[in-house]
Amino acid sequence: MIFSALTSATGRTARAAAALAVVGGLLYLAGLLLDVVALVRFxxxxxxxxxxxxxxxxxxxxxxxxxxxxxxxxxxxRLGCIAGSATAIVATLTSLLLAATGLAYVDLGGPGDLAAGGVLALVLVLPPAVATLALSAAAPTARWCGLPVTGRE
Structure with missing residues (x-):
């Protein structure tokens, strides 16, 4: 019974979006804890x-x-996953833009700090955030939540 529920195709899109959102939330929680340490230390x-x-x-x-x-x-x-992943995308792009204009400083300890920091942010943050946004906004996730899906019956 439990095995069949875990391997069922029903809700795969929603479960994947939820898993990505929880993992992302935990990573941002770890970042928050590091920010608190940084506030005290620096x-x-x-x-x-x-x-x-x-x-x-x-x-x-x-x-x-x-x-x-x-x-x-x-x-x-679903709304929280959409809003959170969209906000993560906007925050990453804003941070990259601020660093590119010189309003923020990226220090990775060597030449090419901006390029390395920007690429690192783009590689680590954007793909999971875009995937979470796409999966959360998809019609199967809306059906999972019991919402009417327009265009398909």
């Missing part, structure tokens, strides 16, 4: 770190409950 860098911590807090507060609620077939969970 008080001179408090304004930048506080903004980063606020973004991590927001993403954690939206993605974690969104993933859990989506697993429970709740439409608010």
């Amino acid at each position: 008080p001179g860098d408090a304004p930048r770190t506080a903004v980063h911590a606020a973004v991590d807090l927001l993403l954690t507060a939206v993605l974690l409950p969104g993933g859990v609620l989506l697993m429970r077939h709740d439409p608010l969970g």
Whole structure:
């Protein structure tokens, strides 16, 4: 009984979106904890770190409950996954843009800091965020939540 429920094709899209949202939320929670440590350890860098911590807090507060609620077939969970992943994409692109214009500083300890930091952010953050957004917004996920899907009956 349990094995058949786990291997069922029903809800694969929604479960994948929920899993990505929970993993993303946990990663942003870890980032939030590191930001708190950085605030204590490096008080001179408090304004930048506080903004980063606020973004991590927001993403954690939206993605974690969104993933859990989506697993429970709740439409608010789908909305949380969509909002959280879209916010992660916007935050990453904004950070990259600020670093490119010189308003933010990326220090990885060597030449090519901006290129390395930007590529690292693009490779690590954008693919899972885009996948979460696509899976959450998909029609099968809407059906999983009991929402009417227009265009298909």
